[in-house]
Amino acid sequence: MNMPYPTSSSTATPTHTFPAHIEHQLDKATALCTQQGARMTAQRRDVLGLILMHARPVGAYDLLEELKTAERRPAPPTVYRALDFLLEHGLIHRIERLSAFIPCTNLRHCSHTHEHSEACLHTAQFLICRDCKTVTEIADTTVLETLKHICKNENFVIQSTSVEVEGLCADCASKHPTKELPHQGV
Amino acid sequence: MNMPYPTSSSTATPTHTFPAHIEHQLDKATALCTQQGARMTAQRRDVLGLILMHARPVGAYDLLEELKTAERRPAPPTVYRALDFLLEHGLIHRIERLSAFIPCTNLRHCSHTHEHSEACLHTAQFLICRDCKTVTEIADTTVLETLKHICKNENFVIQSTSVEVEGLCADCASKHPTKELPHQGV
DNA sequence: GAATGCAATGTAATACTATTACATTTTCTC
């Protein structure tokens, strides 16, 4: 029907461009992939870039919308495949309670590529604010150590963990009547 | 079109009957509700009974199927409303990673109604076996204490927490080439 | 530099999970 686009080379050149600081984080992510023998394609880079652009967790279908250009209208599998890749390589996290995704905090804040290591790939801990929806990744290792200890006792082999704490961040808590965790018995 | 059924009194008499040991657990749950000024209706009792009948986490739509009788074909809101009630009263838990529900382990194992208390209402911890899908609720309080400590430092007000550990249970681990939690760096 | 094979992507359809909005019925309280 239409004139074909110039063999679009979807995996060759990114469709999106981002602010310099995001591009820098994307370059860092790309380096990490290369180092692991994984391919950071244009598609995956676009998705990661979009996630990095958000201050809050973003849903798969939001990303799908943002991926649309004049030339391309990706379908769900496109974004889910990219998300799977990024998850597998520890570049993003999925917030289970929100069915949404955030960049790994290390991409934003660490200058050293090997920090966090294990503590971030298949295990992470988050503080989720109900009010402003901000999610903070916490770096603590005590919780994981405790879980490891418990699981060792039960001969349970840990493959991944998720810890999600929901409540009010400091900012929002100061604006609200305090609703703490209630105490009731079963 | 059809003859109306005898004013079915949906909230009066349970539509389902369960084995004696399940009925006993349901009675316990009912007592807890009463004690809290909450109403354990027939609908809610049916849903809880069905959940207790399962050895593994069960999805909302599975329950919906199981709720169907010759007389009634409940719609999604019916089961979701019952689930919300049961969650709010700490009688069941939602496993986020599975979008599925399990009974609170206390219903099965505790003779004392006030055990666990807080540790079970809005906070719980689970070991999820990838292989056999069994979910075990763990009773440890150390993790929650640690999280509270962390949050106190950040002035984050905790309202609820979830800890999900995914891997292989002892039984399944013994049948498999060990796939531990990998170590890679970001 | 064709042939081969695998990784990545495109595309359409469908499955699964959850909520909204509004009508009706039941239960509680007075």
Next chain:
DNA sequence: GAGAAAATGTAATAGTATTACATTGCATTC
């Protein structure tokens, strides 16, 4: 019994994720 609140019924829709299969891009080998 009247009125209010809680619970349920019902239809439609929203939101999230996967399956299955065709096609393309890319790397290796001969």
